[in-house]
Amino acid sequence: MPTQDHLSGAQALASGDWNAAKESFEAARREVDSSESLDGLGRALWWLKDVRAAIETRTRAYGAYREETRNQEAAVAVWLARELRILLRNDAAADGWLARAETLSKDVVDSSVPGWVTLARAETTSDVSDAIADCESALGIAQELNDPDLEIVSLARLGLFQVAQGAVDLGIALLDEAMAAASGGEAKDLQSVGEAYCALMEAAELLGDSERFAQWTSAIAELKGQLGFGPFDDLGSSTA
Structure with missing residues (x-):
């Protein structure tokens, strides 16, 4: 049973009280690790x-989940793969964790983890058509299993890739939908909002038209301003 901490x-x-969360989890670990x-x-x-x-700590959590057979390790593995690639640019480690996530996700039932794995795969390829296909697959899984965070990020990534391929109107429509969901409070994890916002900024950069998304930027x-977007605050439009 979880402790009060x-x-x-x-x-x-x-x-969104990140310091309080850190202190509480540290206290919880002192009581029951x-x-x-x-x-x-x-x-x-x-x-x-x-x-x-964060990556070192969640890597240790992955090992603990494996020992406890808690069926959470696939989700942690794909998170590690994406963060290592996006934030640390460590493609070798990211590839290893993605391969591990793909293996573990085969045993996951009634979970959107395979969708996150597919999305992570889209972020590795240099072939935009393949990336679009993977994003569409991830989006389908998100909608089937009602995972709003995966849906928001998949829509945003799909929109970005469509813009990159030249399907500008379709890409903008997908980005608009992602931002409507993100700004409308559908996300369960604010990280997905930050990721969608970064995809929006990169699309604006590709289009050379920052004003096109000005209303979403304001929203x-x-x-x-209230909570921040963690390390995405420091990446600006380069994250996507």
């Missing part, structure tokens, strides 16, 4: 922009 940490994460509290601490560290510590800026 663990529950407090989870509540702090949900409300569980995989869930270790994982929660890693999430809090990510939001506090300590990316390397998201309020949320960003």
Whole structure:
């Protein structure tokens, strides 16, 4: 059973109080060093922009989940793959974690993890057509299993790739839909909002028209100002 400190940490994460979340999960680990509290601490560290510590901590959480056979390790593995690629530009390590996530996700039932794996695969390819196909597959899984975070990020990535391929109107429509969902409070994890926003900014850069998405920028800026987007704050339009 989760300790009170663990529950407090989870509540702090949900409300965007990153320092309180870190302190609560650290306290929870002193009481009962569980995989869930270790994982929660890693999430809090990510939001506090300590990316390397977050990755190291969630890597340890992955090992703990494996020992406990908690069926959470595939989700952690694909998260590690994406963060290592996007934030640390460590493609070799990212490829290894993605391969591990693909293997583990084969045993996952009634979960959107395979969709996150497919999305991560889209982010590795230099072939835009393949990336679009993978994003469409991830989007289908998100909608089938009602994962709003995967849906938001898949829509945004798909829109970005469509813009990159030259299907500008379609790409903009997909990005608009992603931002409507993101700004409308559908996301369960604010990281997905940050990822969608970064995709939007890269699309604007490709189009050479920052004004096209100005209204979405204003809508998201309020949320960003309140809570921040963790390490994405420092990446600007280069993250996508």
